[in-house]
Amino acid sequence: MRTPVNRTLLCLAGLVLLAVGCAVLIGGLDLPRRWGFALPSWWSYRGPHDVLLDVRARTRYRKEGWWWPAVIGGLAVLAVAALFWLLAQFRHRGPGRMLVHSGEDGDVVLRGRAMEQALAADAAELPGVLGADALLTGGRTRPRVEMRMLLDRFAGPAEVVSELDGRVLAEARTSTGVDWLPAEVRLQAERHRARRVR
Incomplete structure (x- = not known):
């Protein structure tokens, strides 16, 4: 869930909401008059008496019983989502770091993401494997x-799993x-067109 694209989208959504909130607060708290600055001509909220929706927009669907419950329900669902x-950005299913015993040199701290990348790279080099992805779950000690692996159409799944293990x-x-590193592996074969036999 914490991919760069996801973080970028979350950051953009936060900036948009922050900008809209600041725009409303500047007019609602009457800051231009108090602090002595002028707002641009396109600014929507100029004072504490400005409203989000004008009278025409508020009364347009007044006779429709479904309108306001639908608006409030939609906004509530959006807020919960x-x-x-x-x-979800703060939830991590796997160990963030692992303690690796390196003998005389002492213990080394290994990031979980580095371990995932190393496993995926090693698995992708196996014969018959076109690509692999790894995810660490569980605790730091267990x-x-x-893993998800994309296999060549001629690869044997049993041989690939045996090589992986x-x-x-x-x-x-x-x-x-x-001593114990169980793995759940999902194999997917490369998609290809069936050849016509004459």
């Missing part, structure tokens, strides 16, 4: 791996010093 989106996951267990 935005709140969940914001809270990590788990969720015997090479990639074994090396990850050895390098991090964990």
Whole structure:
């Protein structure tokens, strides 16, 4: 959930809401008169008596019973969705850092994202694998791996899983010093057109 695109969208949405809120507060608190500055001609809210909707806009659907409940309900759903989106930015399913025992040199702290990238890169180099993605879940002492792998159309799933367990996951267990690193792997075959046989 915490991808750069997601952060950018969240930042832009926050800036837009902040700008709209400041525009309303400047007029609502009558700051131009109090602080002695002039607002541009296109500024909508100039004083505390300005309203968001004029009389015509407020009374246009007054006879329709569905209008205001629909508006309030839509805004409530939007606010709840935005709140969940914001809270999802602080949720991390996997260990942020792992403690790696390196013998005489002491312990090394390994970022969980670096571990995910290393697992994905190693898995992508296996024969028959076109691409891989890894996600660490679980706690710092009991990590788990969720992987998605795109296979070549001629690759055997059993061989790929065997290579993944015997090479990639074994090396990850050895390098991090964990005895137990279970993995859930989702395999997807490359899409291709069926060849016509004559």
